[in-house]
Amino acid sequence: MSRLQENLTKAEGYLDHFKHGVVANRIGGEDVAAADGATFETLSPIDLKPLARVARGSAADIDHAARAAKSAFAEWAAMPGTTRKKLLHKIADAIVARAEEIAFVECMDTGQALKFMAKAALRGAENFRFFADRAPEARDGKSLRAEGQFNVTTRVPIGPVGIITPWNTPFMLSTWKIAPALAAGCTVVHKPAEFSPLTARLLVEIAEEAGLPKGVWNLVNGFGEDAGRALTEHPLIKAIGFVGESRTGAMIMRQGAETLKRVHFELGGKNPVIVFADADLERAADAAVFMIYSLNGERCTSSSRLLVETSIYEKFTALIAEKASRIKVGHPLDPETVVGPIIHPEHEKKVLDYIAIGQAEGAKVAAGGTKVEGPGGGCYVAPTLFTAANNRMRIAQEEIFGPVLTAIPFADEDEALSLANDVQYGLAGYLWTSDLGRALRFTDALEAGMIWVNSENVRHLPTPFGGVKNSGIGRDGGDWSFDFYMETKNIAFATKPHAITKLGG
Structure with a gap:
């Protein structure tokens, strides 16, 4: 058995x-x-x-x-x-x-x-x-x-x-x-x-x-x-x-x-993970993938916006797409499953509608983008990555609450901060860089209640949990x-x- x-x-x-x-x-x-x-x-x-x-x-x-x-x-x-x-x-x-x-x-x-x-x-x-x-x-x-x-x-x-x-x-x-x-x-x-x-x-x-x-x-x-x-x-x-x-x-x-x-x-949240070229890219990619595709992307602290320095954007998004494509979608009681079915047909429709919206807005599906015929025939959606996106798109502004990641390039620190803050939400943020001075400057100006530097969401129970703005x-x-x-x-x-x-x- x-x-x-x-x-x-x-x-x-x-x-x-x-x-x-x-x-x-x-x-x-x-x-x-x-x-x-x-x-x-x-x-x-x-x-x-x-x-x-x-x-x-x-x-x-x-x-x-x-x-x-x-x-x-x-x-x-x-x-x-x-x-x-x-x-x-x-x-x-x-x-x-x-x-x-x-x-x-x-x-x-x-x-x-x-x-x-x-x-x-x-x-x-x-x-x-x-x-x-x-x-x-x-x-x-x-x-x-x-x-x-x-x-x-x-x-x-x-x-x-x-x-x-x-x-x-x-x-x-x-x-x-x-x-x-x-x-x-x-x-x-x-x-x-x-x-x-x-x-x-x-x-x-x-x-x-x-x-x-x-x-x-x-x-x-x-x-x-x-x-x-x-x-x-x-x-x-x-x-x-x-x-x-x-x-x-x-x-x-x-x-x-x-x-x-x-x-x-x-x-809600539309949390950015910001990746600079000087970061440990393999660790940053693993953390970004974990924070959007674990728990089916149905988490308030998910890193649903991926902001990547232009010089590494193509390389880094290709790495994310490769990892996303290898994630097992299946029955939640299968020990190998990472992404199970979305909570309810109503929510599955919302997630799939956003995937269609992203494509209509001109973003490119680099991974996933489809419903999956999983065991039982329920509400399965493939881990999805959008590239060629910008921050004005609905998929970059609105909370999807599913396994959907939107990747946006930035030229420099100022643009990265502007993009990160240019949403109605401010729950969490994730910053990847080896520059300590940048980390201090950026976290001071980032509009979020919780920020992790060179880390995914690792909770320490005595610390405060909560967000700003909406x-x-x-x-x-x-x-x-x-x-x-x-x-x-x-x-x-x-x-x-x-x-x-x-x-x-």
Whole structure:
């Protein structure tokens, strides 16, 4: 039996978890059907067959979950940080114990390759451990002295929060948002993306089985126009953490304005990888290929624009095209697969439409550019490289969110910087050069929240994660996460008598 067949057999066993009845919402520690009985199907992008029927939440379900989160908040917020630390580590242990199940379900639900999803659950456990270790100090502040006064700052959890996560790497991104919220002492209402809801259900089950009190973490499945909107408008929800498209982020901001919601947005990107002639070209090529074709190109930090110094443009793009043409497109549970099927037929159409747009604009397809007849007949698209492109083309300006790379030449450092900044986004940037002075100048002027020099995206959990311009508001990671999920107080103590202005005396 092949490895793929072995994995398919295992996946069928894991998916049985979801095939009996409807995958319910989880509210107040109980399985709850949608208030109006509505459901929806989640499809596998491999063969477009249903994986499960899922409760479709509405405003009534969000209200139920928000009230459960509010009821659980006082006790959870008062729990000592050391106790929360132990509990979050237990959740991490339970994630590791079920890592294969999580990975296989995620592959079948999203189309992402096992090569990458096998690590997603372990990364999720790392997120829980990282924030667990910081829970005891989450409330710590500063002491600030002034003449005749001693100030102490402290932080307190903001209250019940709403978390809205995307469909591309849903398990890992759910842990990235929810772990710091729990460590801070917040309670949670989580609405996962409707295209890939299954591992969110596994995650809340794991947390409760590890001992998380009822109502601290509530899960409501549904669509943005009903469940999502109700969550962003609900008066009991004090903040919204959202990962997704920039246009949706703007909509959420409008919806939350009436209740003065605090928001953290991780939004779209059109991230440049800038390659100068003095770079290590083989390493730069490997990094550029990894950052656009891993995870099917469905990642906010993908390097979807390739800016290359003119003197090496032909050589370098030929190297990229050669590497892209050798990438295996196939079933996500095949250990050799790099690019699996695109998440959903709607998104596959978007990606293919952009490929057609690029050709109509005059760009040249140097690799890929077609739909692939992959196993199961699902949403497979070949890793694609456009050359002979310019920065005014739609394929250079708009987020495609698929395995499509647009290569643009530049003459010098000034033009490279101008091209890199000339988009509405500013999430990430990748710079390849051996000139330290250039690296310092360029990164100082590059409009991006995160920049890697001579590296692909290598995350260090204590560092800030987030973008500028249309790529987001706020930062995750390390103490920055606590800044979002907590309110800061200042308490001032008079240390000696001081003159008080007398009125009416």
